[in-house]
Ligand SMILES: [Zn+2]
């Protein structure tokens with residue numbers, strides 16, 4: 228028996244013991260999690276990877292096409308959202324774990340649901356900046372991380388677009404999850420300011436959040452960026468619609 232073989236066997240046995248002691252579970256179904264991930268293959272297979280292009284004001288839209296600027300019948304094409312799958316089981320449980328149960332290790336998987344903006348591959352893509360929707364500092368301190376910022380770092384590596392933390396949440400407010408759409412809109416009014424105009428002035432911004440339920444938070448953040456001189460804002464979310472559990 229070679230030393231290498233013994234080492235490998237010892238490493239596998241140690242990982243098994245660690246998994247057993249830590250009782251690693253899939254956040255989607257509670258079944259065993261694979262050694263190299265936080266989500267089991269059955270849950271992963273249940274999540275549809277088709278992105279959608281939606282109007283940010285009313286979340287009307289359909290499958291992503293090269294002509295995302297086609298626009299919404301009610302609101303034109305000024306503000307668009309490229310979103311990952313619908314917020315429904317098992318994705319709702321997974322995102323809940325990512326956001327509220329401290330499972331920050333789900334970030335790469337959740338970020339893999341973000342649809343890639345269509346013209347990033349061209350030279351124009353280099354001018355983009357990725358702007359995460361900011362948590363209020365108090366909420367970020369309490370949670371220990373900012374989930375949109377984690378997603379932005381993952382997307383940044385994948386797309387080669389820099390992350391710019393341009394937004395500051397100036398007002399903490401009750402969590403949006405339990406509010407009706409009308410209350411959500413008033414709830415986020417004036418919630419953001421831009422840290423410094425020079426961060427985004429004249430640049431197209433990819434504004435990023437984990438879930439767009441009604442789009443109201445992203446819309447408010449998009450307006451703050453545009454008022455501070457962003458040339459264009461495209462909102463991105465890993466999931467859309469539904470109600471938080
Ligand atoms: Zn599972």
Ligand SMILES: [Zn+2]
Nearest residue numbers: 282285299302
């Ligand atoms: Zn619309």
